[in-house]
Amino acid sequence: MTSPTTVPLHPVITAVTERIRLRSATHRAAYLEKCQSMRRKGPLRGQLSCSNLAHGFASCSSADKDRIRLEEAANIAIVSAYNDMLSAHKPLEHYPDLIRNAVAELGCTAQFAGATPAMCDGVTQGAEGMELSLFSRDTIAMSTAIALTHNMFDAVLCLGVCDKIVPGLLIGALSFGHLPLIMIPAGPMSTGLSNDEKARIRQLYAEGKVGREELLDAEASAYHGEGTCTFYGTANSNQMLMEAMGLHIPGTAFVPPHGALREELTRAAARQVCKITALTPSYTPLCDVVDERSLVNAIVTLLATGGSTNHSIHWIAIARAAGIIIDWQDFAELSEATPLLCRIYPNGKADVNHFHAAGGTGFVIAELISAGLLHADVNTVWGKGLHHYSRAPSLAGGSLHWQDSPSLSADNTVLRPATDPFDPHGGMKLLTGKLGRSIIKVSAVKPEHRYVKAPAVVFDTQDALKDAFDAGELEHDFVAVVRFQGPKANGMPELHKLTPYLGILQERGFKVALVTDGRMSGASGKIPAAIHLYPEAMAGGAIAKIQTGDMLVLDAENEELEILISEDELALRPAAKYMAPAASDNYGRDLFAGLRANVATAEEGAGTFLI
Structure with a gap:
């Protein structure tokens, strides 16, 4: 495969990126100055009064108190969307203990800084709760900011998977862009009832040809255990885009929950974030990772994989949180230049487990780099260059190793090279x-x-x-x-x-x-x-x-x-x-009236606060 550093960028990628850079210059400069101002203050817990700091570590062990007060080792914030109702977030339950133990190996500390809401569109589809769904993104962003506003931390680990949750966590963390961030997912559930069969039963139910019991049996066979729903909707698109932006440990997205590899990747994220704080020579703040190039990389990868339309809203909001202005014209032009490499349900029969087995995220990123469709020279949490994310993790002797993803797809009905795509444009x-x-x-x-x-x-x-x-x-x-x-x-x-x-x-x-x-x-x-x-x-x-x-x-x-x-x-x-619905039919919607009144347009990211 051609070295990613020698491949010239596609002219559309270059042109759109440069247009975004010029359009965003004033907003981006203001955002970076805000981050630089916070960066110049050094570890912010050093600015806290003795009373403030004592409150901040009061519940810690004696050893952790000593580490935090000396300010010589990193203290990591854990912000989590864990709850045990949702299959995608249930696996996050024990991650804080894994993280604390992993950072302790490096002499660092970690504190559970805050929890965020985590609602499931799969539960609320067609019901009143869906009217809170989009706004939950900004609620999550604000919850993340509240968790980080204590100024106790040198870096952030955000634990979350699904639709509005990952965008919300990232928007909130970008308000503290001087801090390094690594996103930690949980992985997909195992494959259950096929997506085609699930869709068939749903249509039969809509026609009155099967009853509720048959429908529920089918749905329960499809959504049957811990992990993310296996179709390529917004949740799994989130994970693909976190890889493309260099905000994961490489190859983390679609490793199943609970296995030894998943646990070791979580530990690796905890150790890595300690190595990129301002206390180290490898300082990599979030504001240096999320820029116009990494955002274009995310959009191209979304289009190449047939990902969620929701991200034509969410990634605009994320960009604005980083001082960058993108719009649907950018999406459309990038789509025309980007080949469709994947057929994952609803764009095909396969689920994300099949996609992962066929070559997964590493294959897609390697192909897009080789085709000149991604900026390869970006900053990532794993080091300089997106080529890190063209590799796949494995365990050998209990240790993590990465190897180049296969140069050939294991299943051309699911995943194809850029030279032989399913469609010449992203759709x-x-x-x-x-x-x-x-x-x-x-x-x-x-x-x-x-x-x-x-x-x-x-x-x-x-x-x-x-x-x-x-x-x-x-x-x-x-x-x-x-x-x-x-x-x-x-x-x-x-x-x-x-x-x-x-x-x-x-x-x-x-x-x-x-x-x-x-x-x-x-x-x-x-x-x-x-x-x-x-x-x-x-x-x-x-x-x-x-x-x-x-x-x-x-x-x-x-x-x-x-x-x-x-x-x-x-x-x-x-x-x-x-x-408007009757007052007796609100189901919490009345609490969001202020957000509805202030919301921006969809092409502005449907944000409810000014960025």
């Missing part, structure tokens, strides 16, 4: 037109379904679409317009609940598509869906003016979303009004 596109700006993921959409011209059928809730399906009212070509699902209206829930109904109609031969100001899912699949549309209905966007029967055109190949009426007629139409 995420920006759609524009009179209705506004939205994105569409087409990597799982067959070419014959990428153009839909059909009348609109307008819904203000997911349940209204289900009711229309049950009543047999959707047996024709149509574009489902599901509005008042934006962040200002109801927190921008995922609409994955709609997939079985729309999928059934597509399989019956009808031309169907979805247009929404909400999100779809990390599992966005075979239905053409223009999502994240803004201006959203709640903000008076044109989606609020669409009427049932209006002819819409969704043309993914030509990147258009249009309503076939004139701009003058559209401007004269009144906008529909949002009907």
